[in-house]
Amino acid sequence: MTELLQVRGLNVVFSGFRAVTDLDFTVSAGELRFLIGPNGAGKTTLIDVITGLTRPTSGSVRFAGEELLGRREHQIVRLGIGRTFQTSVVFEQLTVLENLDLAATFRRPLGTLLRRRRGIADQVAEAMEITGLAELAERPAGVLSHGQRQWLEIGMLLAQRPSLLLLDEPVAGMSRDERARTGELLRLVAKEHTVIVVEHDMDFLRRFASTVTVLHEGRLLCEGTVAQVQADPRVQEVYLGRTRKESAELVKEAS
Amino acid sequence: MATLNQLVIGASIGAVLLLIALGLTFTFGQMGVINMAHGEFIMAGAYTAYLLQPLVGTQSVLVALPVAFAVAGVLGLILERLAIRHFYGRPLDTLLLTWGISLILQQVARDIFGAPNVQVRAPGWLTGGLDLGGVRLPYNRVFIMVLAVGCVVAIWLYLTRMRHGRRMRAVMQNRQLAAVSGVATERVDQLTFFIGSGLAGVAGVALTLIGPVGPTLGTNYIVDAFLVVVAGGLGQLRGAVIAAFALGILNSFVEFWVDNGASFAKVVVFAVIIAFLQLRPQGMFVVRTRALS
Amino acid sequence: MTGAVATVPDRTAGPGPAPLSRSRRLAGPALFVAVGLLLVAVAPAVLSPFRLDLLGKYLCYAIVAVGIGLAWGRGGMLTLGQGVFFGLGGYAMGMHLKLREAGPGGLPDFMVWSGVESLPALWRPFANPVFALAMVVLLPVTVAVLLGLLVFRQRVRGAYFAVLSQALAAAFVILLVGQQGLTGGTNGLTNFQMFYGLDLYQPGDKRFLYLVVVAVLGTMFLLAWQLSRSRFGQLLVAVRDGEDRVRFLGYEPAVVKTIAFAVSAGMAGIAGALFVPMVGLLSPANLGIVASLELLIGVAIGGRFSLAGAVGGALLVNYAKTIFSEESADNWIYLQGAMFVIVMIWAPRGLAGLAADARAAVRHRRRPPSRSVAAPIPSGTPSANGSAPPGSADPVDPARPVDDARPADQIEPTGVPAVAAQRGEEPA
Numbered sequence: 001m002t003e004l005l006q007v008r009g010l011n012v013v014f015s016g017f018r019a020v021t022d023l024d025f026t027v028s029a030g031e032l033r034f035l036i037g038p039n040g041a042g043k044t045t046l047i048d049v050i051t052g053l054t055r056p057t058s059g060s061v062r063f064a065g066e067e068l069l070g071r072r073e074h075q076i077v078r079l080g081i082g083r084t085f086q087t088s089v090v091f092e093q094l095t096v097l098e099n100l101d102l103a104a105t106f107r108r109p110l111g112t113l114l115r116r117r118r119g120i121a122d123q124v125a126e127a128m129e130i131t132g133l134a135e136l137a138e139r140p141a142g143v144l145s146h147g148q149r150q151w152l153e154i155g156m157l158l159a160q161r162p163s164l165l166l167l168d169e170p171v172a173g174m175s176r177d178e179r180a181r182t183g184e185l186l187r188l189v190a191k192e193h194t195v196i197v198v199e200h201d202m203d204f205l206r207r208f209a210s211t212v213t214v215l216h217e218g219r220l221l222c223e224g225t226v227a228q229v230q231a232d233p234r235v236q237e238v239y240l241g242r243t244r245k246e247s248a249e250l251v252k253e254a255s
Numbered sequence: 256m257a258t259l260n261q262l263v264i265g266a267s268i269g270a271v272l273l274l275i276a277l278g279l280t281f282t283f284g285q286m287g288v289i290n291m292a293h294g295e296f297i298m299a300g301a302y303t304a305y306l307l308q309p310l311v312g313t314q315s316v317l318v319a320l321p322v323a324f325a326v327a328g329v330l331g332l333i334l335e336r337l338a339i340r341h342f343y344g345r346p347l348d349t350l351l352l353t354w355g356i357s358l359i360l361q362q363v364a365r366d367i368f369g370a371p372n373v374q375v376r377a378p379g380w381l382t383g384g385l386d387l388g389g390v391r392l393p394y395n396r397v398f399i400m401v402l403a404v405g406c407v408v409a410i411w412l413y414l415t416r417m418r419h420g421r422r423m424r425a426v427m428q429n430r431q432l433a434a435v436s437g438v439a440t441e442r443v444d445q446l447t448f449f450i451g452s453g454l455a456g457v458a459g460v461a462l463t464l465i466g467p468v469g470p471t472l473g474t475n476y477i478v479d480a481f482l483v484v485v486a487g488g489l490g491q492l493r494g495a496v497i498a499a500f501a502l503g504i505l506n507s508f509v510e511f512w513v514d515n516g517a518s519f520a521k522v523v524v525f526a527v528i529i530a531f532l533q534l535r536p537q538g539m540f541v542v543r544t545r546a547l548s
Numbered sequence: 549m550t551g552a553v554a555t556v557p558d559r560t561a562g563p564g565p566a567p568l569s570r571s572r573r574l575a576g577p578a579l580f581v582a583v584g585l586l587l588v589a590v591a592p593a594v595l596s597p598f599r600l601d602l603l604g605k606y607l608c609y610a611i612v613a614v615g616i617g618l619a620w621g622r623g624g625m626l627t628l629g630q631g632v633f634f635g636l637g638g639y640a641m642g643m644h645l646k647l648r649e650a651g652p653g654g655l656p657d658f659m660v661w662s663g664v665e666s667l668p669a670l671w672r673p674f675a676n677p678v679f680a681l682a683m684v685v686l687l688p689v690t691v692a693v694l695l696g697l698l699v700f701r702q703r704v705r706g707a708y709f710a711v712l713s714q715a716l717a718a719a720f721v722i723l724l725v726g727q728q729g730l731t732g733g734t735n736g737l738t739n740f741q742m743f744y745g746l747d748l749y750q751p752g753d754k755r756f757l758y759l760v761v762v763a764v765l766g767t768m769f770l771l772a773w774q775l776s777r778s779r780f781g782q783l784l785v786a787v788r789d790g791e792d793r794v795r796f797l798g799y800e801p802a803v804v805k806t807i808a809f810a811v812s813a814g815m816a817g818i819a820g821a822l823f824v825p826m827v828g829l830l831s832p833a834n835l836g837i838v839a840s841l842e843l844l845i846g847v848a849i850g851g852r853f854s855l856a857g858a859v860g861g862a863l864l865v866n867y868a869k870t871i872f873s874e875e876s877a878d879n880w881i882y883l884q885g886a887m888f889v890i891v892m893i894w895a896p897r898g899l900a901g902l903a904a905d906a907r908a909a910v911r912h913r914r915r916p917p918s919r920s921v922a923a924p925i926p927s928g929t930p931s932a933n934g935s936a937p938p939g940s941a942d943p944v945d946p947a948r949p950v951d952d953a954r955p956a957d958q959i960e961p962t963g964v965p966a967v968a969a970q971r972g973e974e975p976a
Binding site: 051072073074077078082083085089090091092093094098101102103105106107110113114115116117156160 | 774775777778779780782783785786789790792793795796797798799800803804807
Binding site: 283289338342346347348350352354357358359362366474478481485515517518519520521522524525528529532536 | 896
């Protein structure tokens with residue numbers, strides 16, 4: 001497998017606080033990678049650095065051979081990296097279709113955007129299909145439920161046909177049914193894309209047989225399959241030392 | 256020598272800008288409102304000194320300072336209670352709203368005091384100046400600088416040493432958290448508005464020492480004061496101090512050294528601020544956090 | 549990874565542009581034609597030359613308003629320095645007209661009065677009519693592009709941008725006033741006789757000039773309208789409501805904003821260039837802080853989210869200004885101040901917003917539209933059926949006036965005014 005994303009020697013410091021320390025992190029093309037860790041582990045900071053939102057103190061982030069550090073956010077997106085946010089942000093005044101269309105046209109020169117949209121682009125239609133939002137196409141995004149918003153965000157990413165997707169806690173705050181549907185969606189998406197998912201929800205994680213990276217206090221703690229990670233005493237300790245609920249989950253699932 | 260003389264003039268203008276900008280930066284930082292009527296509090300302070308003059312006599316400036324502080328502060332409080340508090344967190348809307356109020360207040364002043372400028376006589380001990388080997392230190396300008404420095408020190412002590420001041424900083428940094436921690440944010444807001452507006456009144460009194468008083472007195476300074484806020488960083492005392500003096504001094508140097516400089520000074524200041532924003536888009540002092548705007 | 553967008557026009561059965569009933573689809577163009585006819589045919593016939601000149605002046609302001617509607621309403625950029633662009637266009641035109649009048653080798657009158665002996669180099673190229681016309685647009689657009697790129701790229705926005713644009717207006721006016729020999733100082737440029745072959749003292753020629761202004765306004769309106777309903781217009785709204793999110797879709801918001809800002813600046817420049825012959829003078833008082841805010845209040849009153857509202861508001865406010873100033877200038881200032889306060893407190897979306905609310909209320913009483921999205925939607929969209937089934941009425945529709953692709957209601961569905969605008973300006 002070719003290495004798509006390589007993070008080397010990454011350090012991030014916020015006004016004296018070390019959010020990420022000497023982190024090495026590699027993701028191969030076609031992988032579905034989960035990123036877990038207690039609060040403050042540096043998961044979102046890592047995503048922020050990859051997507052250009054946060055400038056690291058030192059280190060290197062290479063994507064398909066290109067150095068990402070120093071590039072502006074939109075340039076990184078144009079290289080083929082898309083992300084969602086913990087709190088989903090969609091354009092509430094635009095319809096679902098318009099949101100998707102806006103995402104899909106990002107590579108077109110601005111001059112060609114001066115005309116009205118006629119018809120539906122293929123990748124928009126596909127994105128609506130895969131996210132199941134086709135019926136809601138004409139609704140303003142502002143009236144969508146929380147789950148639907150997350151799907152719309154993922155759909156907007158898909159419409160951009162990125163080669164790497166970064167999903168920041170896609171099932172946080174979702175109902176049981178929504179989680180299940182998001183799981184299905186993620187399975188579909190992961191077939192054709194490289195995906196990194198930041199997730200707290202161990203239940204959700206267990207459904208996927210894939211590699212898990214555990215971060216703790218800004219450092220890489222361990223990496224492996226779900227079972228391996230759960231069996232790792234360091235991971236148990238980290239979670240036990242943190243919150244009761246999460247550690248209880250871990251123990252329950254490990255046994 | 257001329258350079259030093261200009262430095263004194265520039266610094267005194269900077270001191271006035273600082274007094275004006277303090278109120279703006281705190282109300283903007285804490286409540287997210289932009290108060291264009293702030294300029295009229297300056298004017299109110301200046302007219303207060305004018306009205307007190309026949310009553311108090313030659314030492315009226317000293318009396319005028321606290322009275323103008325109170326008058327402008329109360330005006331600010333009224334404005335906050337009647338209109339602005341419905342607009343928290345909507346700077347653009349408050350900007351237009353308070354612009355309307357500013358127009359009305361200016362016209363009220365014109366109806367009461369007449370359109371022509373009036374003069375406030377400075378007390379004897381503020382006329383003349385000290386000659387230091389060719390550098391002239393006019394007493395009125397020195398007084399203004401001392402006044403501003405005094406106000407800033409007082410504000411700083413208030414913000415760092417007193418419970419009320421610390422509450423104000425808490426609300427400025429995180430309104431919701433302060434509210435759930437038991438800070439009566441509404442009270443704090445009112446107090447901030449009172450102090451900020453009051454300082455504008457003090458600035459108005461200071462301005463009577465170096466020029467005439469007219470209904471549009473505030474308009475002439477409000478734009479520069481806003482630039483101080485932009486360059487200094489939101490709600491930053493340190494930033495406001497540096498930016499105000501830098502702006503005042505730059506302005507007076509361009510006016511003096513460039514041919515027909517008075518007409519270029521504002522353009523140069525504007526260009527310098529745009530250039531500065533290329534280096535520090537959020538002003539001089541920002542705390543680096545990971546919050547997404 | 550191909551970026552090609554294969555449009556499939558046949559997919560009409562799927563969701564396309566929002567469906568509108570026939571009458572509603574025609575209401576906008578009908579209004580446009582009706583107002584156009586009123587301005588072109590009726591106004592010159594019934595108004596005295598003096599009143600027609602005044603109307604022409606208002607229409608110049610309305611051209612500025614269209615630009616402000618685009619930049620502020622759609623793009624969320626509160627520009628308090630639109631007078632600068634108005635002035636740049638106006639002075640470019642005024643300089644040319646003054647040189648025409650002075651003749652080859654001659655000096656404009658005010659230069660003679662202020663003792664200037666030879667024509668300043670800055671003035672010389674403006675003798676060329678084509679150069680002057682080009683500058684009318686290029687000067688404001690260049691300044692706007694420079695300012696926009698420098699400021700927006702650094703993510704300086706919202707209130708900061710408003711304050712900076714206001715400072716620009718202040719600096720510009722002081723510069724103009726200070727350069728007496730170059731600009732005519734406080735008096736500005738006055739006494740225009742001819743405008744590209746039109747004698748400005750001939751009522752017939754003046755009427756023709758008025759018609760030119762009407763035509764330009766119509767063109768600018770259509771241009772802004774087309775921009776708003778294009779993909780670019782949606783992008784602009786998206787930038788206004790979530791600049792950071794747009795950045796993560798691979799767009800550079802600074803470029804989008806700069807384009808909209810430059811278009812609005814260009815419109816203001818053209819308006820200024822027409823104002824000069826229409827009114828016969830241009831002075832710093834027409835473009836300072838106060839004048840710039842006066843350009844804005846019309847848009848705020850008419851409704852910043854609606855282009856038609858912006859135009860109507862500009863006409864209304866300037867008409868009111870004439871009426872009240874004729875009696876007493878003081879009253880006008882009180883009224884103007886009161887207008888800002890009233891609009892911001894009671895109708896932040898302006899008259900167009902009130903109208904949209906009223907329309908929505910009427911519709912709501914007739915048939916409450918279903919807002920629940922979770923409910924299954926009958927297969928086949930309303931557009932395919934030709935008529936919308938009552939339960940599934942497009943929730944966007946009640947507030948989607950045809951004259952305005954992005955209706956007020958849709959912009960602020962929460963009912964909390966300016967929430968959208970605020971988001972972009974929260975200090976980071």
